[in-house]
Every structure is written in C-alpha cells, then in structure tokens.
Amino acid sequence: MVDRSAPQEWVGAWSEKRAALTPEREGLADATTGERFTYADLDRRANRAVRLLRDRGVDADDSVAVVSRNRPAVVDLFFATAKAGATLAPLSHRLAPPELGELLARVDPGLLVVEAPFAADVADALSASGVDPSVVVLGADSGDVTSEFPEAPGYDAALPADGSVVETPAVAPDDPHLLLHTGGSTGTPKETVLTHEGIVWNSVNTITAWGLRDDDVTPMVFPMFHTGGWNVLTVPLWHMGGTVVIAREFDPGQVLSVIDEEGGTVLVAVPAVLRMMTDHDDWDSADLSQLRFAKSGGGPCRQSVMQTWWDRGIDLSQGYGLTECGPNNFAMPDGWPREKADAVGKPALHVDARIVDDDGDPVERGEIGELVLRSPHAADGYLDNPEETAATFGAFVATGDLAREDADGYFHIEGRKKEMYVSGGENVYPAEVEDAVADHPGVDEVVVIPVPDDQWGQVGKAVVQGDESLTLADLREFLDDRLAGFKHPRHLAFIEEMPTSGPSKIDRQAVEAEFGAE
Template sequence: MVDRSAPQEWVGAWSEKRAALTPEREGLVDATTGERFTYADLDRRANRAVRLLREYGVGTGDSVAVVSRNRPAVVDLFFATAKTGSTLAPLSHRLAPPELGELLARVDPTVLAVEAPFAADVASALDEGGVDPAVLTLGSDDGDALDGFREPVPYGDAVPADDSSVETPPVAPEDPHLLLHTGGSTGTPKETVLTHEGIVWNSVNTITAWGLRDDDVTPMVFPMFHTGGWNVVTVPLWHMGGTVVIAREFDPGQVLSVIDEEGGTVLVAVPAVLRMMTDHDRWETADLSQLRFAKSGGGPCRQSVMETWWDRGVDLSQGYGLTECGPNNFAMPDGWPREKADAVGKPALHVDARIVDDDGDPVQQGEIGELVLRSPHAAAGYLDNPEETAATFGTFVATGDLAREDADGYYHIEGRKKEMYVSGGENVYPAEVEDAIADHPDVEEVVVIPVPDDQWGQVGKAVVQGDDALTLADLRGFLDDRLAGFKHPRHLAFVEEMPTSGPSKIDRQAVEAQFGEE
C-alpha cells in the first residue's frame, strides 16, 4: 500500500524534470521585452533564485512575498520556493498600503520582492504592517526609481551565477506552496493556503477536463497575484510542457498579436477582457485559426460577446472556479449545444458538485441552492483564520454561489448567495436580471443591486454603462417578454465606466456603495 504521507518533491521537482524531458521547449515568453525562456533556462534561473533565497535564510516553512506585475523573476520565485519547501505569497499591487500592510503582517515574509513602480506604497505598507523582511527590488521597464526602502537589493544583481542543480528538501502533500488572497469584496482579503497536492490535482483536473496538450500556447492575461495567473492555465501548461506568454500590462491588441504571431491555442480571460478584444481594431484581421478554445471566467459572459467569438470560429464557453477550490471545476462536454452557453458545464473528472439548501441538504434538480464542491484540489483553508476556515471548508467547500442543475446535468451559476434579494416575497437573482438587460443594444455592462422600497421591501436598481438616453420605461418595456414583472428594475442609473477589482472584474461592492440607497 502506498503511503501518501511519505515526503516527495512535488511541485519542487517540476522545473528540473521539465528541463530533463523537454529542455529546448519554450516554457515562458516575455512579450514586454521579447525574451524567451526554455524549460532548461527556467530551471537554471530557479536554481539561482534558490541560492539567493538561502542566502537570506529562507527554508522549509518560510514565506516569500512578491508585489509585482507579471515578469520572469516572479516565475523564478514560484519554482524556487517550491524547491526550498517555502511558500510564495504574491500580493496585489492594486491594494492600498493599509490593506497591503495587513496582508504582509499575516504572511510575515522572510523576503519581499517588489517591483519598482510600487516601491513607495510597499514601503508604507511595511510600516503599516510592522514587518521588516529583506527587500529585493525587481527592475522596471519604464525607468521608475527604486525608492522608499532603507536597503533595497536589486534582484538581478543579487542572484548568484551558479545555476547548477540544488538539493531540495522533501515535502508532504499537505505542505503549503502558494498563499493567494481572495478578491476582498468583504473587507481585507483572506490569504488562502494552497498545498502542493492541491496544485497538482487542479493541474490534473484542468488537463483532463480541457484536453491541454504539450504544444499549447497561451497569452496570460490574469495578474500573477490572482489564482487565474497561476492555476487557471499557467501551472497546468507547465505541467504539460506548453508555453505561457506574459506581459506587464494587458493590452487587447497585444493579446491578439500574441495569438496571431505565437500561434496561441488556448485563451482564458474574464468577460470584460474578451469584450475589449472584440472591440479592438485588430479583431477582424488577427489570425485566430490556431485557437482551439477560449474560456470565460470570473463572472457571466454576455451572449453577444460569445456570439462574436463564435463568428470567428472560436469555441468559447464559460468556466467556473474560485481561489478556495480549484479554480477549475467544470468542463463543457464534447459537442455541447449553443443553447447551453449560459452554463459552466458538468463537473470535472475529480470534482464532486452538489447544490444544497440552507440546511446543507441537496435540493431537487432544477431548484436553486448553494453550490458546494469537493475535490483533492481544494485549498487547505485560510491562513491564521480558523473561524472563516471552519465556515467555508469542510467535507465540501462552501462557494457562496447560487446554482442550479438542469435536466441535462449542466450547472448554471445564478449569482452570489449574498446578492440575492427578496422583493414582495419573491426571490430575485441579480445575475438573471443582468443577463436579460445586457441583451438591450444600448447596454454595454450592467449591475443590478437591491434598494429599499416602502411597498415591496426591496426592488432592483439597474446601474448601466451604455447610452444614457435609455429610459427606465424603455428598459422595462424591453424586459416585458423576458422577465416576470417583480424582477424588473424600478430604478436606473448610469456610469461612464464600471469600477473594477481584481483582474478586470466588476467591483459590485463599489457599485452598491455609490448607488445602493434611494
């Protein structure tokens, strides 16, 4: 009988084994600088980074934090922390210093790597958090000064020249490797603990569900402080020996160029990114013929956007995941019908999915309840947060998302449990209303939020990015044959552009804060 607890190298062996199996295959391309790295290059860079971390005393159980855009040094640290048995904690450069300081205090890194443009904010965050790690500064592509630190050490100058193989400590499957913070929609983000085993199993689930291949190439449009930047497709592709193309900033034209010029075969992005690509001047001329499929995640993708991709011959479908589990949990079956476009598919090979009521009991097929998931790729919990861990992680992971399973076994996400509101005794699910409103030709983006009402308790308010000549009466008339009357919004507001949080995701909390009171 195999002892699953017996220590192995797990993710710490990946770059070395890839270098042995496919040394000349390119694993990483930096579209910002044009640099290209084979798997042999990546392993040599990781070995140099291991030696640097050990000079600073980083070993098993220690943490390395990084505040940076997507760049090769962050990849070095991913493999190097796996090799040293330590954890990598990528932190969002979009957070305010107090938020960043709280996360730094929680992670308590031995070493912090920070990219130049964010030096001042990170210096303030260190003061806020009361932590004092060794600081490595990552070079800047646009000449920003490396200021704000007492004794910053340039990463590129500090890494040793020796890139030969290093000894790696054994790790157990339950040992952590990544600390990824949540989106922070309810206060300061929580740090989610991802283990070696969970990373491996998510990779297996993704490869088997999506049919990833060793010749796949993807432009990475998620930031590497987000689970999308690592576990959606980057790590699974490295597992297979594919190629990941990164850049400092997202530019829809550049992504189209990467797909065209690099022979991109796989694309995963949030709906806003997919829409921006279709609106770009290069959309009609870019060669998308090698793109085997595209996935939308992070929120519902509008039918009109999906149809635009389908018209270019791209198999675009929706996915579903979360930092706490996966993030890849579902797949669309072969030959899926277009009328299932609003579904996220069926559970992946090593995922159990259930839809339950408030008591945790399964609901009848077709009924809406909370989606709960069970898989060996689930996270271990939240760092130093036993109460939230107990509330979310058990036999199943409580996602907080409402879902239903249709008669054909497809799962449909109906919105966040906390977003549902009751109007005149009827449950209203904003995602359903938003999907209907988004079909209006004058609407680009929409968020529906509840506001108080003397008669009905709560009613909906549609906050629209689009043509502000649209009236509430026109909108309700448009919805007459699409939604029951109690679901129609009773108020309408406009924004020039939706606020966002995370990787181009609409910040619903910001919308509610601005428009939630009548």
C-alpha cells in the same frame, strides 16, 4: 503517514523534470521584452533563485511575498519556493497601502520582492504592518534601487550566478506552496493556503477536462497575484510542457498579436477582456485559426460577446472556479449546444459538485441552492483564520454562490449568496466600500449596489444620503488612498432618506429596487 525523507516529487520538481524531459521546449515568453525561456532556462533560473532565498535567510516553511506585475522573476520565485519548501505569497499591486499592509502582517514574509513602480505603496504598507522582511527590488535593470528602499539590492544583481542543481528538502503533498488572497464577507482579504497536492490535482483536472496538450500556447491575461494567473492555465501548461506568454500590462491588440504570431491555441479571460479584444481594430484581421478554444471566467459573459467569438469560429464557453477550490471545476461536453451558453458545464473528472439548501441537504434538480464542491484540488483553508476556515471548508467547500442543475446535467450560476459582486474579474464587497465612502464629510448614509456595465460586467453605484453637491469625481479622489481603484463606485445617486425595514436597519433590497436599474 507521509515519509518526509522520501525524494521530493511535487511542484518543486517540475522545472527540473521538464528540463530533463523537454529541455529545449519554450516554457515562458515575455511579450514586453521579447525574452524567451526554455524549460532548461527556467530550471537554471529557479536554482539561482533558491540560492537567492537562502542568501536572504529564507528557510523551508518561511514565506516569500512579491508585489509585481507579471515578470519572469515571479516565475523564478514560484519554482524556487517550491524547491526550497517555502511558500510564495503574491500580493496585489492594485491594493491601497492599508489593505496591502494587512496582508503583509498576515503573511509575515522573510523576504519581500517588490517591483520598483510599487515601492512607495509597499513602503507605506510595511510601516503599518509591523513586519520587517528582507527586501529585494525588482526593476528594469540589475542595479535598480529606490529611494524607499535605498539599502535593498536589485533582483538581478542579487541573483547568484550559479544555476546548478540545488539540494532540496523533502516536501509532503499537504505542505503549503501558494498563499493567494481573496476577499472576505466584509472585504477584509483572506490568504488561502494552497498545497502542493492541491496544485497538482487542479492541473490534472484542467488537463483532463479541457484536453490540454504539450504544444499548447496561451497569452496569460490574468495577474499573477490571482489564482487565475497560476492555476487556470499557467501551471497546467507547465505540467504538460506547453508555453505561457506574459506581459506587464494587458493590451487587447497585443493579446491578439500573441495569438496570431505565437500560434496561440488556448485562452481564458474575464468577460471584459474578451469584449475589449472584439472591439479592437485588429480583431477582424488577426489570425485566430489555431485557437482551439476560449473560456470566460470571473463573472457572467454577455451573449453578444460570446456570439462575436463564435462568429470567428472560436469555441468560447463559460467556466467557473474560485481560489478556495480549483479554480477549474467544470467543462463543457464535446459538441455542447449553443442554448447551453449560459451554463458553466458539467463537473470535471475529479470534482463532486452538489447544490444544497440552507441545511446542507441536496435540492431537487432544477431548484436553486448553494453550490458546494469537493475535490482533491481544494485549498487547505485560510491562513490563521480558523473561524472562516470552519465556515467554508468541510467535507465540501461552500462557494457562497447560488446555482441550479438543469435536466441535462449542466450547472448554471444564478447569483451570489451574499452581496459581493464581480467587476472586471475582481471581487468587490459593498460593506468595505461603504465604510470608506461613509468617511467623507458630505456623506451621512450610504449603500453601495452593483449595476450592469458593458465593459466590466458590474460596477458599484453609491446611493448617498447627504450633501448633494458631492460629485463622483470628488468621491473617487477622496477614495484614492483608501481603496483599490476597481472598488471605487462608478455611479453616484442621492436619496433624501434611506428606507428602513426595521429600527435603524437600512432596507438594502428597497435601495437596489429603486436605484439598481442602470
């Protein structure tokens, strides 16, 4: 049994301990505003944010939702909720209001912090969610309010001035801290419950597997509503005392500038971001000499992109993870050979990775099966979703990905067990997109399949049986308030009649065989 009266030693203690150990070292820099924050600054801000939570009625075990781009205030809330024993639920500002409303209903936050540009969508989402949290608006200045939330104070104005030490409850290692949403087999978002212990263990795995140091600096190119925004590098670097540089929007030139001017040492990004950086005018002139390594995640990285980074002397390799476990599970050994570039590496120090058949039995080395993972950094399950939790979480976490282990012990991801595809690091589920497309009056039947794309890795192609005067522009305009933009099909094709493999059952494989080449 965990002694809940013992002093709190988990994530909520990190800003305080970093402030005690390395008070003048910079933990966060904001490339958008030029602001810089030492660990002493971050802890004072976290204490002020704890007082804000309590002023707004947030108690231990309550949830705080935030809809925002990467901003220092989101960091405040990360440390403050950990100190207060509450959970933080960052929600994607890219989602359409119905999707966002579903997540708000599931999280049921006591406090909702919304960045001003997204107030209208959040207001629409709240109206359909059935929840009524206290709202604080995060904007460009302390007095910022919006017409959607005229009674809500601005974040800076509501933040108490007192940054002194706050009393904190005892927090058990299995208490939740982060609720991070991912997709389900039908595209319905699920909230994954990450505990204090899991967050700590992922940091340990990342630090030991990748050799992170206390002087490491990274530009954070993942959004903070993703596990990538927190657990890939941000939290591990704070654990070590490194520096994280954030910005509101991704700009490849700015990232190159951060690496150059801030002495960036480590970088993790999706393949599309890595490609955009190599295509930028500043690629050849940017000083990347301090960049010790780069990693690609969120989908397969093309060999041509990797070669461009290698030509600059950067050790770029592929990684693998998921919100439900990690996300950092593998590492490339020292001196790994380039012929292993399509592998994700070997299991990290505290990760047990296996490849199993449909019965859960291990397959022979070299055979393809489902990748399953076991580690103390695994999530606790899905929020209020016992059926999906039981299906995914057991002795091992079922990833749903097909993989093989080669003769040298390197793991290779071979594809998705289900039909989900990854576009620019975002999971897209065809069934969800098909449901939305099928609502168009010109569509009788539709199948959405992934096709290769140089920029995003994969994008959707809608194969439609229906009115052939329908254009892709018309379809995307129709989907604007129904689906997030990254889920919109980028190609449109027509078929006279859908092939079937049985009574009224569309043969998806036949559709993909005919239309999936481009």
